Amino acid sequence: MKTANISRRTLLRLGAASLVTAGFPSIGRAANLSGTVRVWSFLSADGRSPREVVLRDIIKRFSAANPNVKVVVEAQPFQELEVKFVAASAQNRAPDVIWMRDTFLDLVQRRGALADLNGLLSEDFKTRALPDLYPVFVEKSVFDGKRTSLPLWPSPAQTIFYRKDALAEVGLKEPPKTWSDFVPVAGKLTKGERLGFGLPTNDNSVSAFINMLSGFGPSIFDAKTGQFDxxxxxxxxxxxxxxxxxxxxxxxxxxxxxxxxxxxxQFASGRFAMVQAFAPRFQQYKQIAAAYKSEDLAVAPWPAFGSNPPAVLLGPYWTVGVASKSANPAAATAFVESLYSEEASMGWAKTAGLVPDRRSVLKAPYFSTPEAADIQSFMALLASPGVMTFPQRMPDITKVFPVMNTALQELIGTKESVEAILARAKSTLGW
Known part of the structure; x- marks a missing residue:
């Protein structure tokens, strides 16, 4: 799959098409399923974050409909999920259901660790739910005709969160759209103990350097190799x-x-005016706001270079699959389907402030209310001209983010030349 650049017209058309599926009943399964379904996720079934609350509700509904199935969530560190799952699969101890980031899909599916959902999903789900999901996310999970997983929480993933009150101090309502304008503004926002901009530099699941690079558009990724220069x-x-x-x-x-x-x-405590953050955590950021009013939190795309539109990089985002060695594939698939019911989509939206997976629910009156304003902001980003995805087959994914984060640390913390730092990164990657 080539890197996608989705137009506003395309997304608006997809949204309109979703109304055709409106009114479908919840996706269901026969109640004769039994056994245990082990789920590996970075979320805990006992946690208190908005997404964990929704997951717990989904499990309760699924268990009520399938009383002979026990769902056991085994929370894992999100930085280790995919690699740990591949190892567990090779050792015949994999869970039944696995949550993965899209950037790891190629790695995991090449290890034969994922079942082909085409043969497991119910006809009801394939007829009603699958066409109701966002195609750009759904299609990326299909490798040579094999459907490896289903995307969860369609969102711009890593984007910029900012404080409207901080921007107001310099006479702006939102961050500038180009880096040439963004840089001086970020400097002005540094005030006392507050920094203008915050970036995760040691998080091996993302790379702020690549997010910034996306300001040049989707052509930064080679269509055949998935590499960037x-x-x-x-x-x-x-x-x-x-x-x-x-x-x-x-x-x-x-x-x-x-x-x-x-x-x-640190953002909650007032340390930053703007930061790189994971879009599905938006409500969590609001909940823990201490140094600013929660209503002052807003989201923006990445600034662009030159005449390119502001960048909205769809990834890394979460997907959910069934292990190829699952001991209970029927029940595991039924549980996966339950994550995408209309009730689940409304839960992700109302409780966690996320764009719903099921496009048909967007017809609900809720999405026209002030309470859904945050979701409307994310929908606007998804419909922007700068939308793009990571390549489907991204090489050396276990190395790319760590290596580029090391380069970012060196750019921030040393005086070594930019060229020397990047040359070392290229050599480490072996590209």
Whole structure:
């Protein structure tokens, strides 16, 4: 699959087409299923975050409909999920259901660890639910005709969260749309103990460097190899922008080991005016807001370079699959289907503030209310001209993000030349 660049017209057409499926009943299964379904997820069934609350409700509904099936969620560190799952599959101890990031799909499916959902999903689900999901996400999970997983929470994934009150201090309602304008504004937002911009630099599941690079558009990824030019003019320009952000005080050279959780907690305490953050955590950021009013939290795309539109990179995002060695594939698939019922989609939306997986539910009056304003903001990003995806077959995924994060740390914390840092990254990747 080539890197996708989705037009506003396409997404609006898809939204309109979704209304055709409106009114379908919930996806159901025969009640004669039994046994245990082990689920590996980064969420806990006992957790308190908005997404965990919704997951717990889904499990309750599924268990009520299938009283002979026991769902056991075995929470795992999200940084280790995919690699740990591949190892467990090779050792015949894999769970029945696995949550994965889209960037790892090729790696996991090449190891033969995923079942082909085409032969497992119910006809009811394939007829009613599958066409109701967002095609750009659904199609990416199909490798040579094999459906490896189903996408969860259609969103721009890693994007920019900002405080409207902080932007108002410099006379702006939102962050600038180009890096040339963004850099000086980020510097002005550094005030006292507050920094203008915060980036996770030690989170091996994402790369702020690649997110910034997406400001050049989908052509940054080679359609055949999935690689990007680590030492090319575009990468060098990104490196120079990072240095400019350090020089004007927007980025701190002391924050070289920040994980996503670190950025989240420090943002809540007022440490940053703007940060890179994971879109599905938007409500969580609001809940823990301490140094600012929750209603002042907003979301923006990544600034662009030159005349390109602001970038909205759809990934890494979560997908859910069934293990090829599942001991209970029928019940496992039934549980996976329950994650995509209309009730589940409304739960993800109302409780967790997420764009619903089922497009048909967007007809509900709720999505026209002020309470759904955040979802409307994310929908606007999904319909923007700068939308793009990671390549389906991204090489060396276990190395790409860590290597580029090391390069980012060196760009922020050292005076070594941008070219030397990127050359070392390229050599480490072996590209």
């Amino acid at each position: 680590v030492i090319g003019a575009h990468a060098i320009e990104v490196g120079n922008v990072v240095r400019q952000l350090v020089d004007n005080g927007a980025l701190s050279s002391t924050l070289l080991n920040a994980m996503g959780d670190d950025i989240q907690d």
